[in-house]
Amino acid sequence: MPDISRDDVAHLATLARIDLSDAELDHLAPQLAVILDSIASISEVAAEDVPPTSHALPLTNVFREDVATPGLTAEQALSGAPEVEEQRFSVPRILGEEQ
Amino acid sequence: MTDWTRSTAAELADALANGETTSVELTQAHLDRTAAVDGAVHAYLHVDAEGALAQAEASDARRAAGSPASRLDGVPIAVKDVLATQGLPTTCGSRILEGWIPPYDATVVDTLRRAGLPILGKTNMDEFAMGSSTEHSAYGPTHNPWDLDRIPGGSGGGSAAAVASYQAPLALGTDTGGSIRQPGAVTGTVGVKPTYGGVSRYGLVALANSLDQVGPVTRTVLDSALLHELVGGHDPRDSTSIDQPLPDLVAAAELGATGDMSGVRIGVVKELSGEGYQPGVLARFEESVELLVKAGAEVVEVSCPTFVHALATYYLILPAEASSNLAKFDAMRYGLRVYPDGVDAPSAEEVMRATRDKGFGDEVKRRIILGTYALSSGYYDAYYGQAQKVRTLISRDFEAAFAKADVLVSPTAPTTAFKLGEKLDDPLAMYLNDLATIPANLAGVPGISVPSGLADEDGLPAGFQVLAPALADDRVYRVGAALEKLLADQWGGPLLAQAPTLDGVAR
Amino acid sequence: MTDTLLTYDDALAAYDPVLGLEVHVELNTASKMFCGCSTVFGAEPNTQVCPVCLGLPGAMPVVNGKGVESAIRIGLALNCQIAEWCRFARKNYFYPDMPKNFQTSQYDEPIAYDGWMDVEVDGETFRVEIERAHMEEDTGKSTHVGGATGRIHGADHSLVDYNRAGIPLIEIVTKPIRGAGARAPEVARAYVAQLRDLIVALGVSEARMDQGNLRADVNLSLSTKGSDVLGTRSETKNVNSFRSVERAVRFEVQRHAAILAGGGSIVQETRHWHEDTGITTSGREKSDAEDYRYFPEPDLVPVAPTRDWVEELRATLPxxxxxxxxxxxxxxxxxxxxxxxxxxxxxxxxxxxxxxxxxxxxxxxxxxxxxxxxxxxxxxxxxxxxxxxxxxxxxxxxxxxxxxxxxxxxxxxxxxxxxxxxxxxxxxxxxGLAVVSDEGALSAAVDNAIAANPDVADKIRDGKVAAAGALIGAVMKEMRGQADAARVRELILEKLS
Incomplete structure (x- = not known):
């Protein structure tokens, strides 16, 4: 089980879009290392042929009819928005393009 | 004059049906109780007196017209702040959702409204349900009514404390790794985690989608059954909801309350006791098992060897799912927006980063980082993938155990309520609280916690957990109700009667 | 910075192009992929949204059965295997037009895989192998405000409309297409054009490229001639017409070749296609930081199409x-x-x-x-x-x-x-474009033309009928084109016989 370094935590924070301060990084990195260490046991428990469980109960094929139903009004949709302009969500300038 | 706050929900429903009281009267009684004690307990994040009384009036009008909407019509309820309530703030105990008022109701909340239960308010919780003490609430902890210096359990400490301090006869909680059952245990109340898929999750702000369940938080097993039957059942808005009728839970609770356990095989899980469990908790557990045996139950010891890995499995699956669920809190569409200091014309990305730093508490950040790690390329197979396999093994352990026993039993939590602040900066010690409750979430099986008595060391409540196979929720009600009855006979009343009255605690 | 290009012929002399095409098809379902919101195009902003497609806390998706049906039909039409069991997965990345900051998509378990489509180029058939077709959802739409061009760069802030968020998409991915040689641009164009025909015949999408119902990403790499080793690829995004697909491939072949011939190496990146100038420019560099952290969507249950259902759908194929x-x-x-x-x-x-x-x-x-x-x-x-x-x-x-x-x-x-x-x-x-059918006016114009061209008229009288053309021209000129030439010819021959 690889260790988790302060740099790793900083990288993960970037992936997760959290601006961790230096103090937070100092605090968090060793805590995460301890937690990871304690859950390390898991990697040896299950054999290759054990199927993974992603859903607690084995349901399949739950579908909806293709029928349009009313949703929210624009007013409701925008009611929680930090900023609104022209009936749209106003967001700070976007760097980079769509994926 | 009757103090309606001391009555069970079943008693209140009967009193309403018999015209002995009105919904307005008993809703007001609970609001008054909250005004008197919640300054000290802090079970609620938001109290909706006006709304609850309006709903109570409407309920009384229905009763007067002879057409109550349900058996519980008019009985007030508290709702954990993780469930979306249209027109009422829903914060999940987080700064990042401060002031957010959902434009829609969770399905279970909609069900409560249709059934006529006045909603008293929203209860406190660990931020996004991450915690076992409510100390991770961004709005301050809830205090245990048994000892205000102690934790009420978590994450649903607010719902449990509201019920334990007679501020509500009923509450809704959610249970991802024990968040209904463990607070129930440490506050001397009853809590049920239904079979996964048994109650709609639509409108439950997800912590870990594959583990979360909504369930009842009450003072008696029968009340839990009544509430569970009300909110349970299929919901087409929740794809993971089970499309078949619930078992007859109220009947099961009534059968259990006869105190007859003959023919019931009870499996004591070897791995869920012993090391790490407080002696007083274990003593109450063992006495409870003996009582059930005296009532006719057969005891078998079962072994679930993979359960020792449940905690590690849980702390991989939960953060992974949570890290993705919580990505939506990004300051773009709702909730908090923080502009970074000293940045001229910040970009959307910079605003997201600053907001998520300011808006999330330490535990949430810890788990997001952990989950991001567990899912990141190169580690997925070793962590998340492996955890899902262990999950399969845990389910197999349950299957094997249920071949030998109708229900499995254990202490609900390894200890009684600890002091506020004691484990706050020791995440691992905090995580150990959920040792006994987590396996049920991983396998999707139902579980109940009922009070088993007070631990000798500290005089604080301990809980007794009953687990049953998926879809057999009726079994936990039968056994839970039987134990409740047998213990009440011994104590001469419910355990909560021994709790401090909290008179004059206002602060 | 302008890219240096090698001539197309020189590029092809040294390298073999390897193509990869990713086409997103926006389905024409009545409701979105995971909620009941309408998909009608052109509604007022944020009026076709609900807690699910807005990503509100607590909301949960439910799969549109018609979306799955359309995905299976597309898969079958592309000669794919249809998965017996597959799941949706979350593709995690942050972007303001994506409400949940993950896209509900499919990862290693696509609904359809291992297919092919025969495309015809200049009368020859070329088999394009299909890697997979999977289901996913569209994003919202941003408008960039401020800045000179209204484009993303230099914008002051952006306005987001989520009406499009959650509309079902099927992403169809080819395997690497080798062996097309100099015809790679035409093969790419023909593939997209014939894929569109197929989609139209299936009736599962409006399939208008100009409206974004069909969006093509063009991946290109070059292998040194005779080598099996794949080069580094570029991904040119949103190439939105057949002819642009062809042009973009041609441009990228020339650009890659120039870099490789100059001893450079290709940067793995996304590129933008510019319709007006016919070039691609550098977009986002693919870096290690790009880690989508896929995992199975826990709020949706697996899709396990029964073989009976698949066969029923096969029977509906065009x-x-x-x-x-x-x-x-x-x-x-x-x-x-x-x-x-x-x-x-x-x-x-x-x-x-x-x-x-x-x-x-x-x-x-x-x-x-x-x-x-x-x-x-x-x-x-x-x-x-x-x-x-x-x-x-x-x-x-x-x-x-x-x-x-x-x-x-x-x-x-x-x-x-x-x-x-x-x-x-x-x-x-x-x-007023109708030809003049007034015989009187036509006859008068013919008479005028004969009078004005006596020499020509004589030739015709002498049997040189081919000379009539000159008179017809004169008549048409007088009639400003609004005459039936055949009738004029008849009249001329009648009058001069």
């Missing part, structure tokens, strides 16, 4: 494209060359619909492949996006057949149709 082409060629009596040109122009469906609307096969082919192809080319758009419908073309031809207009006037009718002046009849009316 005729396979190769058989269809053969049948149409026979029905229409087209020569191999005529058929090849029709397919190559992406006009097969258009011609078919025009014939269905009443035109003869040759007339339908003539209009689409000459006049209308020329106009599309001038406008830099695909034929289907030109703005003229098969019904209109058939209407114009009917006017020609009735003698109301001649071919020359018909071209002016198309001007009117493109200007939105109504039906062909209305255009003729408004523009």
């Amino acid at each position: 005729e396979n494209p190769t058989a269809r082409r053969a049948r149409l060629q026979q029905e229409w009596g087209f020569s191999d060359l005529e058929m090849r040109d029709t397919v190559g122009a992406g006009a097969l469906g258009l011609v078919e619909e025009t014939i269905a609307a009443g035109a003869s096969p040759q007339a339908a082919r003539k209009w689409w492949l000459s006049e209308l192809s020329r106009r599309a080319n001038d406008a830099g758009v695909d034929l289907v996006d030109l703005g003229v419908t098969p019904a209109q073309v058939a209407g114009v031809q009917a006017l020609v057949d009735a003698g109301t207009v001649n071919d020359k006037l018909a071209r002016q009718v198309f001007d009117g149709l493109l200007a939105g002046e109504g039906t062909p009849e209305e255009v003729v009316e408004k523009r």
